[in-house]
Amino acid sequence: MKKLLTGNEAIARGAWEAGVKVCTAYPGTPSTEITENAASYSEMYAEWSPNEKVALEVGLGAAIIGGRALVAMKHVGVNVAADPLFTLAYTGINAGLVLVSADDPGMHSSQNEQDNRNFGKAAKIPVLEPSDSQEAKEFTKIAFELSEAFDTPVMLRTTTRVAHSQSLVELEPRQEIPLKNYEKNIQKYVMMPGFARPRHVAVEARLEKLMEYAETCSLNRMELRQRQLGIIASGAVYQYVREVLPNASTLKLGMTYPLPRKLIEEFAGQVENLYVIEELDPFIEDQLKAWGIKVHGKDTFPLVGEILPEIIQEKLGSTYGQNKNEPENTESSDNFLHIPVRPPVMCPGCPHRGLFYILNKLKLTVTGDIGCYTLGAQAPHHAMDTTICMGASIGAAIGMEKARGKEFARKLVAVIGDSTFIHSGITGLIDAVYNKATTTVIILDNRTTAMTGHQNNPLNGRTIKGEATKEVNLPLLAKAVGVDRVVEVDPFNLTELETIIKQE
Amino acid sequence: MPMNETKNILIVGVGGQGTILASRVLSTVLQKIGLDVKVSEIHGMSQRGGSVVTQVRYGQSVSSPIIPKGQADIILAFEKLEALRWLPTLKKEGIILINDQRIDPMPVIIGAAEYPEALDYIRSKVKNVLVINALAAAQEAGNAKAVNIVLLGLLARHMNIDHSLWLETIEETVPAKFLQVNLKAFEAGYNTAENIANI
Numbered sequence: 001m002k003k004l005l006t007g008n009e010a011i012a013r014g015a016w017e018a019g020v021k022v023c024t025a026y027p028g029t030p031s032t033e034i035t036e037n038a039a040s041y042s043e044m045y046a047e048w049s050p051n052e053k054v055a056l057e058v059g060l061g062a063a064i065i066g067g068r069a070l071v072a073m074k075h076v077g078v079n080v081a082a083d084p085l086f087t088l089a090y091t092g093i094n095a096g097l098v099l100v101s102a103d104d105p106g107m108h109s110s111q112n113e114q115d116n117r118n119f120g121k122a123a124k125i126p127v128l129e130p131s132d133s134q135e136a137k138e139f140t141k142i143a144f145e146l147s148e149a150f151d152t153p154v155m156l157r158t159t160t161r162v163a164h165s166q167s168l169v170e171l172e173p174r175q176e177i178p179l180k181n182y183e184k185n186i187q188k189y190v191m192m193p194g195f196a197r198p199r200h201v202a203v204e205a206r207l208e209k210l211m212e213y214a215e216t217c218s219l220n221r222m223e224l225r226q227r228q229l230g231i232i233a234s235g236a237v238y239q240y241v242r243e244v245l246p247n248a249s250t251l252k253l254g255m256t257y258p259l260p261r262k263l264i265e266e267f268a269g270q271v272e273n274l275y276v277i278e279e280l281d282p283f284i285e286d287q288l289k290a291w292g293i294k295v296h297g298k299d300t301f302p303l304v305g306e307i308l309p310e311i312i313q314e315k316l317g318s319t320y321g322q323n324k325n326e327p328e329n330t331e332s333s334d335n336f337l338h339i340p341v342r343p344p345v346m347c348p349g350c351p352h353r354g355l356f357y358i359l360n361k362l363k364l365t366v367t368g369d370i371g372c373y374t375l376g377a378q379a380p381h382h383a384m385d386t387t388i389c390m391g392a393s394i395g396a397a398i399g400m401e402k403a404r405g406k407e408f409a410r411k412l413v414a415v416i417g418d419s420t421f422i423h424s425g426i427t428g429l430i431d432a433v434y435n436k437a438t439t440t441v442i443i444l445d446n447r448t449t450a451m452t453g454h455q456n457n458p459l460n461g462r463t464i465k466g467e468a469t470k471e472v473n474l475p476l477l478a479k480a481v482g483v484d485r486v487v488e489v490d491p492f493n494l495t496e497l498e499t500i501i502k503q504e
Numbered sequence: 505m506p507m508n509e510t511k512n513i514l515i516v517g518v519g520g521q522g523t524i525l526a527s528r529v530l531s532t533v534l535q536k537i538g539l540d541v542k543v544s545e546i547h548g549m550s551q552r553g554g555s556v557v558t559q560v561r562y563g564q565s566v567s568s569p570i571i572p573k574g575q576a577d578i579i580l581a582f583e584k585l586e587a588l589r590w591l592p593t594l595k596k597e598g599i600i601l602i603n604d605q606r607i608d609p610m611p612v613i614i615g616a617a618e619y620p621e622a623l624d625y626i627r628s629k630v631k632n633v634l635v636i637n638a639l640a641a642a643q644e645a646g647n648a649k650a651v652n653i654v655l656l657g658l659l660a661r662h663m664n665i666d667h668s669l670w671l672e673t674i675e676e677t678v679p680a681k682f683l684q685v686n687l688k689a690f691e692a693g694y695n696t697a698e699n700i701a702n703i
């Protein structure tokens with residue numbers, strides 16, 4: 001049976017079909033729905049972890065002991081999970097472990113647009129890139145096979161367009177996979193220098209084998225058509241190329257690390273003009289150039305943002321396209337420069353609104369963080385000075401105080417959401433106490449992870465499946481790490497809120 | 505429909521207006537008639553009143569989920585300003601169906617920008633325009649929230665697909681307790697008195 005699924009739904013389905021036991025994640029657009037969907041299958045355990053590092057650690061525990069694990073996060077989440085990832089690449093996994101990295105070219109909802117294929121290369125693990133929902137499901141299953149065959153974590157890299165587009169997917173039954181046997185093996189799983197050195201050798205040998213696999217695997221596919229133009233592409237861009245340049249020969253790469261050198265050289269030899277079309281970094285292109293293959297890429301296509309079909313049309317359509325005329329537009333976009341933008345805003349009744357009104361009124365310096373409250377930086381509030389990454393608000397405020405002194409800190413506050421505080425704010429708060437900072441920290445506890453669509457979190461007493469669980473007591477936590485003055489304020493009581501912020 | 509032709513429908517609105525449910529019914533109907541369907545929906549921050557856009561493409565075989573500029577056969581706009589914003593996506597002979605509703609974006613609320621005369625401009629540029637008051641129709645059907653289904657009905661009227669298939673799919677998609685209201689809302693949109701030739 002075929003069903004219309006988003007890429008994210010398809011990945012969850014693929015994990016289920018692949019007999020996965022444990023799914024973990026910290027929410028982040030465009031990855032969130034993977035684990036929301038995984039939680040709807042009763043055969044799989046699923047959790048919202050407090051952050052991506054813990055998510056990967058829970059996943060690796062499951063895999064080492066013998067159960068397949070899917071770990072999902074947005075691209076910047078991999079920065080947080082990088083520490084376990086790089087060493088997990090050394091230990092290998094036992095049962096399959098797949099890390100989904102959902103990248104966001106174009107920054108539809110992110111603070112940067114880093115290209116996480118670089119992480120695959122740096123950690124020396126294979127990277128698969130599906131181009132639609134059917135492939136998202138298939139590649140998830142292949143990734144588990146690959147993970148076990150080569151004893152390595154595998155990265156499944158999607159982008160917003162793949163994650164959030166829907167296409168038809170053939171559904172298959174779940175394959176029940178018995179837990180793998182676990183044998184204690186400290187040389188393999190306890191990474192201290194003496195044991196890690198031979199593991200690094202094993203990693204390099206594994207990479208050699210993966211390169212051989214890449215040459216012949218079904219993930220990479222050469223499609224010869226007209227020889228005048230050859231295009232190497234992966235992910236969503238492959239689909240755009242098929243649409244805009246249906247006659248071009250293509251080398252579709254489902255696995256972008258490691259790359260199949262012989263296959264690429266063969267393809268290059270078959271076509272007159274070779275282009276790599278890839279979003280963000282010249283990841284494939286650089287490798288081709290290192291191998292001495294003559295290729296166009298970033299000399300023609302942008303390094304920044306998405307490469308949408310219209311860009312491919314613009315760059316190559318008139319020379320190579322089927323349809324050489326520009327499509328007839330109703331109206332050129334020049335006339336539309338005066339259309340007011342419609343940025344997202346805080347919801348009516350959002351408890352964050354009043355706070356930013358007051359912060360703005362008091363003209364404070366505000367180190368911000370990531371969440372709905374980041375919208376406080378926009379009109380009409382303009383009440384934020386910095387936003388870097390999750391958890392940075394507290395550290396940034398400490399740094400400002402240490403550079404400018406205690407007097408400055410009287411007009412300085414760090415603002416952080418509840419989920420973000422649990423994710424990576426606690427350590428900053430401990431730093432503030434330990435190193436005697438005096439700055440005020442405001443935790444906006446709306447008892448939900450709102451920005452990414454209202455997920456449960458450790459503060460609201462509900463698990464991902466909606467079951468009741470313990471909740472963290474924030475005031476007690478703050479006192480326990482040594483914060484002397486902890487005040488709870490109702491954000492809807494603006495007068496009290498203002499008085500208390502002034503006092504601090 | 506010729507074998508290889510891909511048709512394009514763009515659904516635009518403001519986060520919270522229910523565009524996503526409407527596009528889900530539409531894409532399911534298309535799937536039921538045996539077509540390949542791709543839908544692209546960017547909804548990163550759509551819950552917070554930003555612009556939302558759903559692109560629906562269908563045909564014998566569809567590659568890209570993204571509608572090229574100037575290639576939309578139909579634009580279904582839940583809000584006037586959004587209709588204007590996405591006008592460049594419309595085909596020369598394309599149809600634009602607009603809900604006569606104004607939702608001020610932040611720059612207008614704070615006085616940094618003016619809400620443009622969207623309908624006049626669109627009418628001056630496009631022949632096939634139809635504007636309806638879907639909110640009034642939804643209220644009449646029994647629930648203001650059914651605006652999305654009224655507009656879906658309006659869209660259905662401009663597509664050559666069996667009427668009963670729409671009803672069946674709505675029944676499968678919406679919760680049972682809202683079914684009657686939604687069916688009424690659909691009919692209101694489908695049987696709207698206005699039509700394109702009259703304008």
Ligand SMILES: Cc1ncc(C[n+]2csc(CCOP(=O)(O)OP(=O)(O)O)c2C)c(N)n1
Pocket residue numbers: 026027028029052074076077080111370371372373390416417418419420421444446448449450451452
């Ligand atoms: C490392 C990382 N992981 C995930 C995200 C995605 N993300 C942005 S804000 C946010 C949660 C915010 O929740 P909270 O702090 O409770 O604030 P709220 O939105 O509820 O106001 C998440 C998960 C991110 N930007 N960076």
